[in-house]
Amino acid sequence: MTDDDRVFKALADPTRRFLLDRLFERDGRTLTELESDLEMTRFGVMKHLRVLEDADLVVARRSGREKLHFLNPVPIRLIHDRWIDKYRERQVSALADLKRELEKEDTA
Amino acid sequence: MTTKTDLATQVYRVYIKASPQAIWDAITKPEWSERYGYGGRVEYDLRPGGRYRAFASEDMKRARAEMGGSPTPDVIVDGEVIESDPPRRLVQTWRMLMDVDTEAEGFTRLTYEIDEIRPGVSKLTLVHELERASRLAMFLAGEMESAGAGGGWAEVLSDLKTLLETGESFHSA
Numbered sequence: 239m240t241d242d243d244r245v246f247k248a249l250a251d252p253t254r255r256f257l258l259d260r261l262f263e264r265d266g267r268t269l270t271e272l273e274s275d276l277e278m279t280r281f282g283v284m285k286h287l288r289v290l291e292d293a294d295l296v297v298a299r300r301s302g303r304e305k306l307h308f309l310n311p312v313p314i315r316l317i318h319d320r321w322i323d324k325y326r327e328r329q330v331s332a333l334a335d336l337k338r339e340l341e342k343e344d345t346a
Numbered sequence: 347m348t349t350k351t352d353l354a355t356q357v358y359r360v361y362i363k364a365s366p367q368a369i370w371d372a373i374t375k376p377e378w379s380e381r382y383g384y385g386g387r388v389e390y391d392l393r394p395g396g397r398y399r400a401f402a403s404e405d406m407k408r409a410r411a412e413m414g415g416s417p418t419p420d421v422i423v424d425g426e427v428i429e430s431d432p433p434r435r436l437v438q439t440w441r442m443l444m445d446v447d448t449e450a451e452g453f454t455r456l457t458y459e460i461d462e463i464r465p466g467v468s469k470l471t472l473v474h475e476l477e478r479a480s481r482l483a484m485f486l487a488g489e490m491e492s493a494g495a496g497g498g499w500a501e502v503l504s505d506l507k508t509l510l511e512t513g514e515s516f517h518s519a
Contacts, residue, residue: 241361265355265356265357266355266357294359294360294361297357297358297359297471299357299473308355308356308357310357310358310359311358311487311488311500312358312359312360312499312500312503312504314500315488315497315500315501315503315504316360316504316507318504319501319504319505319508
């Protein structure tokens with residue numbers, strides 16, 4: 239699986255998107271905090287966090303005795319930079335071409 | 347106990363097909379720093395207590411002047427090296443001077459960790475402790491991007507990866 243596949247797979251689940259939204263609101267949370275927002279077993283939440291960590295969307299770090307989970311936006315930014323901007327540029331250049339064509343006809 | 351510092355900390359991670367030394371150089375050397383991200387040259391005195399400064403690029407000065415903002419200072423970020431263990435770990439203070447509010451928020455603490463996970467592939471983790479720097483935190487999280495303030499660390503690291511892996515920066519293209 240490529241890095242992008244892992245990110246899309248991780249995002250393709252509503253519980254995992256919910257966990258990311260919670261971290262977006264307030265970053266650096268423990269499993270216990272994240273678990274309290276979900277109707278799910280601790281094991282279930284851990285499994286979802288694992289998928290998010292494998293995709294690097296969540297980075298876990300030790301802080302004293304606790305393990306804190308942080309939202310890592312870089313993988314989404316990489317997809318944005320590689321894909322979205324590419325298509326946007328094509329649209330913009332298509333519009334620029336259209337403008338040039340139309341203006342050429344005007345002056346003709 | 348979860349401390350307040352943890353709640354105000356931002357963590358970024360990216361895997362790059364490059365050696366730790368190449369990543370270290372890209373962070374600490376001006377000929378690299380001007381090729382990605384905000385494109386400014388950096389100046390590091392890599393020993394505890396050594397000075398760090400990042401300078402505005404000409405492009406940045408021009409773009410900000412066009413937007414009608416206040417003049418861009420020459421030094422846009424300053425700080426001090428706390429710990430330098432090349433090419434694995436760099437800890438420093440970091441204060442943004444481009445904005446009166448972020449300047450007033452003062453120095454924050456920034457850590458770069460570089461681990462080689464297999465030959466030629468490294469993991470770069472950036473930890474920015476932003477306690478009492480809520481405005482700076484917004485800039486760095488890319489929340490002011492639509493206002494022309496750039497995409498923050500996520501954009502910078504994405505661009506750094508592109509530069510080291512392809513030889514071309516996303517923004518210089």
